Amino acid sequence: MKQKITLKKIAKEFEVSISTVSKALKDSHEISNELKEKIKAFADYYHYKPNSLALNLRNQKTKTIGIIIPEIVHHFFTKVISGIEYIANEKGYNVMICMSNESYEKEVLNMDMLANGIVDGIIVSVAKETEEKGEYSHFKDLIYNGIPLVMFDRVIDEIICNKVITNDIDGGYLATKHLINIGCKKIAILTTPDYVTVGALRNQGYQNALSDHNMQINEDLIIKIDDKHDIEKQIKKVFAQKNPPDGIFAVNEIYAAIAMKKAKNYNINVPNDLSVIGFTDGLISQYSTPSLSTVAQHGYHMGQKAIELLLTEIDSQDTDYQYETTIIETDLIFRESTSKV
Amino acid sequence: MKQKITLKKIAKEFEVSISTVSKALKDSHEISNELKEKIKAFADYYHYKPNSLALNLRNQKTKTIGIIIPEIVHHFFTKVISGIEYIANEKGYNVMICMSNESYEKEVLNMDMLANGIVDGIIVSVAKETEEKGEYSHFKDLIYNGIPLVMFDRVIDEIICNKVITNDIDGGYLATKHLINIGCKKIAILTTPDYVTVGALRNQGYQNALSDHNMQINEDLIIKIDDKHDIEKQIKKVFAQKNPPDGIFAVNEIYAAIAMKKAKNYNINVPNDLSVIGFTDGLISQYSTPSLSTVAQHGYHMGQKAIELLLTEIDSQDTDYQYETTIIETDLIFRESTSKV
DNA sequence: CTGTTAGCGCATTCAA
DNA sequence: TTGAATGCGCTAACAG
DSSP, X not given: OOOOOOHHHHHHHHTOOHHHHHHHHTTOXXXXXXXXXXXXXXXXXXXXXXXXXXXXXXXXOOSEEEEEESOSSSHHHHHHHHHHHHHHHHTTOEEEEXXXXXXXXXXXXXXXXXXXXXXXXXXXXXXXXXXXHTOOHHHHHHHHTTOOXXXXXXXXXXXXXXXXXXXXXXXXXXXXXXXXXXXXXSEEEEEOOTTSHHHHHHHHHXXXXXXXXXXXXXXXXXXXXXXXXXXXXXXXXXXXXXXOOSEEEESSHHHHHHHHHHHHHTTOOTTTTOEEEEESOOHHHHHSSSOOEXXXXXXXXXXXXXXXHHHHHHHSOOSSOOOOEEEEOOEEEOOGXXXXX | OXXXXXXXXXXXXXXXOHHHHHHHHTTOTTSOHHHHHHHHHHHHHTTOOOOHHHHHHHHTOOSEEEEEESOSSSHHHHHXXXXXXXXXXXXXXXXXXXXXXXXXXXXXXXXXXXXXXXXXXXXXXXXXXXXXHTOOHHHHXXXXXXXXXXXXXXXXXXXXXXXXXXXXXXXXXXXXXHHHHTTOSSEEEEEOOTTSHHHHHHHHHHHHHHHHXXXXXXXXXXXXXXXXXXXXXHHHHHHHSSSOOSXXXXXXXXXXXXXXXXXXXXXXXXXXXXXXXXXXXXXXXXXXXXXXXXXXXXXXXXXXXXXXXHHHHHHSOOSSOOOOEEEEOOEEEOOGGGOOO
């Protein structure tokens, strides 16, 4: 194993001082051309690269940003990451990704780790468990320590920082309205427990749409699914009712896909007997049969916006910096699952 | 913004030297209990944490490992990452993820960046473009510089390092044999261009299975799909033949899902008229209708194995270290797309 | 044109 | 029991 080449070694090679080498490699006018050429050629030959650790320590910044997401096996989050990564790389930043696995404890651990000088800023989407606990002091500490923070998708109102969110209420409204428009009379929602903010908001959009169209809000049609238990069983209950719904709005594509499967078991034809619309335009929505109508969230764009906000804050001389909340609008994507024939 | 607390500041507070504080916090027996208690209490109160950058520089290691993958919006890779992350965290390592986006240039850039002292080791799955170019000097440089490297899934034979691969030939064989077993007489394969090693290997398994069962290998049934052009169009051609196949083996789940969609357009019923089997047990396979039979790759397990190999190499005193290639066997998952009724 | 010094934050060896 | 000195690799202010 070859040892890494350092300024020191180059200096010894030419019997000059370390700073001379440093300057030569930076093409400083202070150094004679002749020496510069020799040093540069030598450094080139050995692929000299300044050690990042040393630079980081000296500059007190690392040119890397941290991302904490609940779960990586999730199309939406990977889209956001792609968006973040694209802009970050463009601006010379690298990206460090950590997973909280929806666990409060792991979220805190990851934050501590990242906050410890490793990154210049952090982008996070809050773990479900954290939302459930309502325990946010780790975010406050982070901000108190002056580390720029951007929250996306699952954000916390009482934490003051830049945020990028989906217009979940509107998305839920659009989806529900679409079902109403195509003639659904009894529309169920498959949503999350209320502590998952995005689920609660989409649910609110759903209820608003119903009210605006003079339709009853029926608690029996609001299924709050708890991931910790058997999801399929909970969804199956929708069809077990005497008068099953003719429209289903699922707050994510997995619930939507499962609903379609269960419908088939009950010999309910999608879309003719039942229209289904999901949320998030992932692979399942595109490739399922029938393909799923859905609410597009534009994750890639969210990621881009999040990193832009973060980099702006990092670059700002933190005097009177103004935080903002960017709302990314949703779009309906019409596919087979809501196209009666 | 509160400044980060450092040894220096604690030292000033108690008017002792930095090294005293350092020792006190490490509970060194050299320091009096009384002073230790006071210093520890103070440090605790201010949430003192040794600065990672400084530690990294001093220890010449960072306790983080780098991952370079072609694409993150891909179920298999996210599974591998999860596996890596789980073990890494368990052993006190963090994970830095970079994407090559299948680009040779970006792969090289990422490697240079990571190799620069930032990580203790690297896990990579090679970009398609790199495989196409056959340009591997960046890997050789890395190894030459003594940075541990593990390749997974898309590996390069001539690079000598630890590797973790799927038994792609066997997977292709199993899938094809399954189609043969259920009575398919004319089996097509949707694969990649040959430079994508995994595609070529699965194709080989396919051909081996055909040969072993005395079935003709028909070049017209071997569709090598070029991602750069319209995938659907290329897949459609399979059904446009006068005598379309009654079995399709797709080397990934996207191709399989598209094939099923196209079949429907041609009024070909899956699975009754056509059986389809994919590769990789992702969300599409599970949630599509009909659900897709597939070859499970055990990405999570691959990730775990890869990081274990890497950490072992990192910890080894690099004398006579032996590299190995771990082969992860595949399993067939039987679902609706190959269950004639 | 080249070198010396100091400092980023920490751990460690050696001296007091 | 405590502290001073050294070094990890690099840059920049300041000397020569």
